[in-house]
Amino acid sequence: MIEYRNLRVALLGGGSVGAQVARLLLEHRDELANRVGASLELVGILVRDLDAPRTVDLPRELFTTDADSLILGADIVIELMGGIEPARSYILEAINSGADVVTANKALLAQHGAELFEAADQVGAQLNYEAAVAGAIPIVRPLRDSLAGDTVNRILGIVNGTTNFILDRMDVAGDSLEDALATATDLGYAEADPTADIEGYDAAQKAALLASLAFHTNVPLEKVYREGITKVTPQQIESARKAGYVVKLLAICERLTDPETGEQGVSARVYPAMVHRGHPLAAVHGANNAVFVEAEAAGPLMxxxxxxxxxxxxxxxxxxxxxxxxxxxMGGPGYAASSHADLPVLDIGKVTTRYAVTLEVTDEPGVLATIAGVFSKNHVSLAQVEQSMTLEQPGTASHEPVSGTATLVIGTHEATEAALAATVNDLAANSVVTNVESVLRVEGV
Amino acid sequence: MIEYRNLRVALLGGGSVGAQVARLLLEHRDELANRVGASLELVGILVRDLDAPRTVDLPRELFTTDADSLILGADIVIELMGGIEPARSYILEAINSGADVVTANKALLAQHGAELFEAADQVGAQLNYEAAVAGAIPIVRPLRDSLAGDTVNRILGIVNGTTNFILDRMDVAGDSLEDALATATDLGYAEADPTADIEGYDAAQKAALLASLAFHTNVPLEKVYREGITKVTPQQIESARKAGYVVKLLAICERLTDPETGEQGVSARVYPAMVHRGHPLAAVHGANNAVFVEAEAAGPLMxxxxxxxxxxxxxxxxxxxxxxxxxxxMGGPGYAASSHADLPVLDIGKVTTRYAVTLEVTDEPGVLATIAGVFSKNHVSLAQVEQSMTLEQPGTASHEPVSGTATLVIGTHEATEAALAATVNDLAANSVVTNVESVLRVEGV
Structure with a gap:
């Protein structure tokens, strides 16, 4: 028998993740000791209510409400409480008492990551957070270690399971957003208040973490542009399908050049976008996540x-x-947040992508030339234009087509968000345009 | 300016990978120094011929044919020569002189990994090999680190790009194996002698490495069961397609129970298998690779x-x-090969999977009952049976159907390889069976 050194592990939070961590720690004690070279002793689980029902049967004596005693007696603190406070204070307390920390708290890291990593760096403590992005999927470590000798150019991530489930239902089953959300709630994929998911706040937190990691730059949450999925319509999904695309809520982290200054910068943004069905991300169904990474040397990875x-x-x-x-x-290198590249985080207006614009226009000669002129004036060049008569009967569609109108679906080449926004403004003000029905970005090309 | 310590890096091999490593080391010198906290100085590139043409323009003075001087003067040795000798001796020399080693040499590790890891462990040297399995895809580090607290139950890997390209062409374009191989050769996806790829030797080496890593067990190459793709016919691909499957060459690593002793064991094997089109592996096209991992807690990952x-x-x-x-x-834990689980590597006969068996049988009453009886006697239970008249004209198919025969496609439930082999033997000897046309395993369910 090998005599192992004992490491005292404190768990903050006994919810669905915490309870499973506790169970696995207890069940796989010997195996984990083998892998670590030290035994991991679970010394306590901080909970708010000692008598609350638990999803896993755990020894009653592990539960405690005394945070300070638990944290100060630990070699390693695992924070799974979620939320900003008291999680932030507890992690700082753990770091300053000489403990290392593991957390899954994306909201906290996206808001106070710089402070926490700085505190850890000061005392040489470790602060690991693989579970904060895309759950079980190893993505933090591959970006940090496996691609450490490479240059990440772009990340397209499906990092929110709730919204992917909803958009997938709308695509596969033809559901409305409301029906798909109701199904997600029934199946436990959406919370009672789904705002954080469907408005893209959760994905934006993950985008901030991924961009910071990939670009060695502190990307604060408030610099992440965000649109949720609440305005996605069945018509958009249907029209995307006809064109060979699927709509996904993407967290996008991109290295780009400032179109005004020519300097290198980065962008982090979240919005629903059209993804070609041949792209590996298009095959990510249900509540699954996937992170597509484009690196200079490695090429595309998923x-x-x-x-x-x-x-x-x-x-x-x-x-x-x-x-x-x-x-x-055993000692050795920890991983402070690496922000040595310190690139500017560019405003959404400077981002370049492609767009699909659906317009309802008056059906008369010369309209196409007028529309093309509006795009051209704003330096947005057209990749393709498709015209179809609107076939809906009055009263059946959410927007009733005016008789004598036609629908134009316009695909653009790459253009900045600023140029596209100006184009859309001009289109809306133009008398031949009776309605700007939909503007969707096209990503993954 | 930060003053960095200098690390001397020696490169063994100036081929397509080596030349790119040298280029990136030189081009990204500052960035790499930032990430490492030390500057990485490329001190030399060992080549056989100083004057051979190179795919990348590199400083002439870096090339050397003096292995000993290069290795003995290095802090880190990168071995990219391939082959067994002298790569093995050079790595041992590097380890014993106090250097750490990075290698992409799957053949060497699959054959002499235990010896090399043992030598590294003796002196506390590091021996890393991410590039040895699935090229650019981070898989060694995720298995070793990210899943270190989990239990891997199964790996299904498309780990050979050449064979995936060939099988994909056969599926998508209807090519014969010969035509698809010729295209692969034209496009540079297959070598002049494609034996290592199409006979599955390359995939078997990777299976040995993946199984050793995932199961903390030394899985030697000779215990990996291997079948290549040379017997895969367009008929099999076509019939798989009709049933909603695609044929892929899989490297399979699996934790399983010995059906005789009831003890835990592992299996590593390579063969072409049918994969359902809904499985994420079915969408891996061309020369791409993908590794699908099923872990106890994490669930499926790809x-x-x-x-x-x-x-x-x-x-x-x-x-x-x-x-x-x-x-x-900075010191810290290295990673010796972890073989503490030391599970027995089970023979292919003890592996359990599902099968699709295609038979040509005499078309007369009672045949189906006879056939079903053969399966039943061998304890292989049937999941589904499909009968179709053979429609080929004599002379057009590779095997000429005898008039008055029918084709049976039989899908089985899970059965051991031994039971299936016995069944196939009995079928071949049975007078109602005129030909056992095809036996394919079905994986990924």
Whole structure:
């Protein structure tokens, strides 16, 4: 028998992820000791209510409401409470008492990451967070370690399972947004208040973390442009399908050139976008997540799996725990947040992408030339134009077509958001345009 | 300006991967120094012929034929020569002189991995090999680190780009194996002697590495069961397509129970198998690679990207280099090959899977009952049976159907390879069976 050193592990939070982490720590004690070279002793689980029902049967004596005693007696603290406070204070307390930390708290890191990484760096503590982005999918470590010698140019991530489930239902089953959301809620994929998911706040937090990591630049949450999925219509989904595309809520992190200054910068943004059905991201169904990474040398890579779920996320937490514990025992390099590149985070107006614009126009000679002129004046060049008569009967569509109108679907080449916004303004003001029905970005090309 | 410590990096091999590694090391010198906390100085590139043409323009003075001087003067040695000797001796020399090692040499590791890892462990040297499996795709590090707290139950890998390209062409374009191979050769996806790829030797080496890593068990190459793709026919591909499947060459690593002793064991094997079109692996086209991992807690994960190519593979080499260099400077845990689980590697006969068996039988009453009886006697239970008249004209198919025969396609439930082999033997000997046309395993369910 090998005699192992004992590491005291404190767990903050006994919810669906915390309970699974505790179970796996207890069940796989011997195996984990083998992998770490030290045994991991779960010394306590901080909960608000000692008597609350738990999803997993755990020894009653592990639960405690005394945060300070638990944290100060630990070598490693795992924070799975969520929210900003008291999670932030507890992590700082752990770091300053000499403990290493593992967290899955994306909201906290997206808002206070710089402060926490700085505190960890000051004392040489480790702060790992694989579970904070895309649940079980290993993405933080591949970006940090595997691609450490490469240059990441772009990340397109499906990082919110709820919205992917909803958009997938709308695409596959033809559901309305409301029906798809109701199904998601019934199946436990959406919370009672789905705002954080469907308005893109959750994805924006993950975009901030991914961009910071990939570009060695501190990308604060408030610099992430964000649109949710609440304005996505069945008509947009249907029209995307006809054109060979699917609509996905994407977290996009991109290295780009400032069109005004010519300087290097980065962009982090979240919005629903059209993705070609031949793209690997188009095949990500249901509540699954996937992160598509384009690196200079490696080329395109994709990481796919479960983006949420208690036991799945627990896997990522335990992976971090093993790494942190190994270094706790044997020393070696920790990973401070790397922000040495310190690139400017560019405004959404400077982002360049392609667009699909659907217009309802008066059906008369010369309209196409007028429309083309509006795009041209704003330096947005057209890739393709499709015209179709509107076939809906009055009263059946959400917007009633005016008789004598036609629908134009216009695909553009790459243009800046600023140029496109100016174009859309001009189109809306033009007398031949009776309605700007839809503007969707096209990504992944 | 930060004054960095200098690390001396020796490169063994100046081929397509080596030249790209050298280029990236030189071009990204400052960025790499930032990430490592030490500057990486490329001190030399070992080549056989100083005057051979190179794919990348590199400083002439870096090339050398003096292996010993280069290796003995290095802090880190990157081995990209391929082959067994002298690569093995050079790596041992590097380890014993106190250097850390990065290699992409799958053949060497699959055959002599235990010896090399043992030697590294003895002196506390690091031996990293991300590029040895699936090229640019981060898979070694996710299995080793990200899933360190989880239990891997199964890996299904498309780890050979040449055979995936060939099978994809046969499926998508209806090519024969010969035509698809010729196209692969024309496009540079297949080597002049394609044996290592199409007979599955390359995939078997990767299966040995993946299984050893995932199961913490030394899985030697000779215990990997191997079948190549040379017997895959257009008829099999077509019949798989009709049933909603695609044929892929899979490297399979699986935790399983010995059907005789009831003890835990593992299996590593390579063969062409039918994969349902709904499975994420079915969407891996062309020469791409993907590794599908099923872990106890994380659930299904997939890692997708380029499996070969000079610059792509160089990305993985550089990621290893940065990790190794950081630890070279700051100390900390290295990664000896972890074989503490030491599970028995089970023979192919003990593997359980599902099968699709295509038979040509005499078309007379009672045949189906006879056939079903043969399966039943061997304890292989049937999932579905489909009968179709053979429609080919004599002379047009590779096997000429005898008039008065029918074709039966039989899908089985899970059965051991041994039971299936016995069944096939009995079928071949049965007078109602005029030909056993095809036996394909069905994986990914």
């Amino acid at each position: 990481f796919y799996g479960a983006g949420a779920g208690g036991v799945q996320t627990a896997s990522a937490v335990l992976g971090d725990l093993v790494s942190v514990a190994r270094r706790h025992v | 890692f997708y990207g380029a499996g070969a190519g000079g610059v792509q593979t160089a990305s993985a080499v550089l990621g290893d280099l940065v990790s190794v260099a950081r630890r070279h400077v």
